[in-house]
Amino acid sequence: MSAPRPTSADFPHHHRVTTRWTDNDCYGHVNNAIYYQYFDSVINAYLIAEGQLDIHRGDVVGFIVRSECDFFAPVAYPGEVDIGVAVVKLGNSSVTYETGLFKPGAPDACAVGRMVHVFVDTATQRPVAIPASIRAALAQLVRPG
Incomplete structure (x- = not known):
């Protein structure tokens, strides 16, 4: 049996994103590859604002080395989406996030x-x-449990 799908309440950080005209594909909804851009942008905006990450002059940056996504329902332009972020594993040099699009x-x-x-x-x-x-x-952002 698979784990239950997380809900909005499972994410300690939320950020609203406005979809863009160019996000839609020929099927009339946001293309699946764009979801990764939303997730990456919200994570990095949080790290810049809350963690003082300096992406231009800093000594350290974060590289995405793994990503995956499960899709359940489409979204489209025009509109807004809420991106939720939680940390599910915080290591020495790496962090694993779970993200939700709502x-x-x-x-x-x-x-x-x-x-x-x-x-x-x-x-x-x-x-x-x-x-x-x-x-x-x-x-x-660490999710308990």
């Missing part, structure tokens, strides 16, 4: 993603320990 006000996810960031030294491109400010921000 229609505003709806408890059930239209899509659920999983992404892994590995933090690397910008000069060497080798994994490094997650900096303290970023770790503290990520710790706020």
Whole structure:
């Protein structure tokens, strides 16, 4: 038996995204590849705002090394979506996120993603320990259990 699909309440961080004209595909809904852009953008916006990640001049950046998504219901332009983010594993140099895409006000996810960031030294491109400010921000998103 598969695990129950997470709901909006399972995500400690939410950010609203406006869909764009170019997000729709020929079937009239947001193309599945765009969901990854939403997830990545919301995660990085959180790390910049809450963890002081400096994507332009910092010594450390996060690389997505794994991503996957389960799709349950379509969304389309024009519209808005809520992106939920939770941390399900916080390691030394990596973090595993679970992300959810929701229609505003709806408890059930239209899509659920999983992404892994590995933090690397910008000069060497080798994994490094997650900096303290970023770790503290990520710790706020850890889902209990």
